[in-house]
Amino acid sequence: MGDPSGIGPEIIAATLADPSVTALCRPLVLGDRGAMERGIAVAGVDLAIVSAPDLIPPAAAAPGTLYLRELSTLNADQMEYGRPTPAGGDACYRYICEAARLCMEGTAAAMATAPINKESLNSAGHHFPGHTELLAELTGGHEVVMMLAGERLRVTLVTIHEALSRVPELVTFERVLSTIRITNASLSRWFCRAPRLAVLALNPHCGEGGMFGDEESRIIAPAIAQARAEGIDATGPLSADTLFHFACEGGYDAVVCMYHDQGLIPLKLLHFDDGVNVTLGLPIIRTSVDHGTAYDLAGTGRASAASMKAALVMAAGMAQTVQEI
Numbered sequence: 296m297g298d299p300s301g302i303g304p305e306i307i308a309a310t311l312a313d314p315s316v317t318a319l320c321r322p323l324v325l326g327d328r329g330a331m332e333r334g335i336a337v338a339g340v341d342l343a344i345v346s347a348p349d350l351i352p353p354a355a356a357a358p359g360t361l362y363l364r365e366l367s368t369l370n371a372d373q374m375e376y377g378r379p380t381p382a383g384g385d386a387c388y389r390y391i392c393e394a395a396r397l398c399m400e401g402t403a404a405a406m407a408t409a410p411i412n413k414e415s416l417n418s419a420g421h422h423f424p425g426h427t428e429l430l431a432e433l434t435g436g437h438e439v440v441m442m443l444a445g446e447r448l449r450v451t452l453v454t455i456h457e458a459l460s461r462v463p464e465l466v467t468f469e470r471v472l473s474t475i476r477i478t479n480a481s482l483s484r485w486f487c488r489a490p491r492l493a494v495l496a497l498n499p500h501c502g503e504g505g506m507f508g509d510e511e512s513r514i515i516a517p518a519i520a521q522a523r524a525e526g527i528d529a530t531g532p533l534s535a536d537t538l539f540h541f542a543c544e545g546g547y548d549a550v551v552c553m554y555h556d557q558g559l560i561p562l563k564l565l566h567f568d569d570g571v572n573v574t575l576g577l578p579i580i581r582t583s584v585d586h587g588t589a590y591d592l593a594g595t596g597r598a599s600a601a602s603m604k605a606a607l608v609m610a611a612g613m614a615q616t617v618q619e620i
């Protein structure tokens with residue numbers, strides 16, 4: 296359900312009231328009854344909550360029902376709109392843990408997450424930068440890669456939630472290579488055969504022959520060479536300022552980016568409404584919205600549910616692919 300003080304509950308309600316989404320999957324919300332009742336009212340949709348402590352939603356669920364596993368009972372203070380609280384952060388943590396457990400044991404085919412507030416997660420004593428890192432730990436410590444995807448562009452990140460000042464030291468041969476490998480393996484499995492990957496430079500103009508940095512020749516180019524030797528169609532290092540234009544025109548299936556904003560600014564510019572965040576490398580399927588808790592909009596009914604819908608549709612599609620393999 297994500298952060299009870301944000302837009303999560305209302306965009307979930309809008310999503311589950313859309314028959315084109317529920318035609319593809321049997322959703323079970325892990326969350327809080329009070330927050331979901333309020334979300335349904337804010338979204339202005341007609342949904343009846345069915346309590347599902349152990350129940351899995353039936354294949355022929357009655358239209359207009361929302362199956363809810365109640366993992367918290369927050370009071371009004373603890374879910375006040377626009378304010379992160381430790382109780383809300385702890386509740387989010389429990390929703391995520393239970394979703395991971397259901398996916399790991401095979402009861403659920405996939406999870407799609409609504410946004411959390413990282414400050415409230417951490418204030419509750421759960422010291423993770425986001426879902427991605429928490430899920431990596433909960434599912435066995437696999438190396439994971441954050442991908443954000445839309446129709447026109449997919450980006451994956453070598454470094455994720457890091458201070459910009461630390462990025463150069465974190466862009467290592469091993470990290471670049473493993474991001475390329477995981478991107479290639481995951482895209483091949485879920486999205487396209489033999490993906491064409493563009494790998495970005497870190498510095499302007501690829502370092503301009505060493506004038507503006509040498510990570511390209513020292514680290515990124517050798518990692519690309521190794522990936523190519525393994526049969527991966529990776530090209531680069533390429534200058535970030537121009538590459539996105541060509542990627543959007545269909546030149547590449549994904550762009551491997553060195554840091555968060557290098558990839559997420561172009562992605563959200565093009566796909567803020569319908570982009571999906573996918574965690575690659577996990578043993579389970581996890582998708583998410585491409586936006587945050589939007590405290591400024593929570594409770595107004597003005598938040599778009601398009602990314603939440605896209606996240607569910609993508610998760611259902613990925614789960615279908617698994618069944619067909």
Ligand SMILES: NC(=O)c1ccc[n+]([C@@H]2O[C@H](COP(=O)([O-])OP(=O)(O)OC[C@H]3O[C@@H](n4cnc5c(N)ncnc54)[C@H](O)[C@@H]3O)[C@@H](O)[C@H]2O)c1
Pocket residue numbers: 302409410411412413414426572583584585586587588589590591592597598599600
């Ligand atoms: N998947 C996630 O859990 C996730 C993703 C991104 C950010 N966050 C967290 O969310 C919190 C707030 O982050 P932020 O302010 O940088 O980003 P944000 O996405 O919450 O908000 C940025 C801007 O986009 C608008 N916006 C966001 N979602 C929208 C929607 N569905 N419809 C219309 N407008 C929307 C907001 O009103 C705001 O103006 C932070 O704690 C951040 O870490 C969580």
Ligand SMILES: N[C@H](C(=O)O)[C@H](O)COP(=O)(O)O
Pocket residue numbers: 411424425426427428559572583584585586587
């Ligand atoms: N970096 C993501 C974004 O800006 O959309 C976001 O913070 C999500 O992180 P998790 O999926 O790890 O919570």
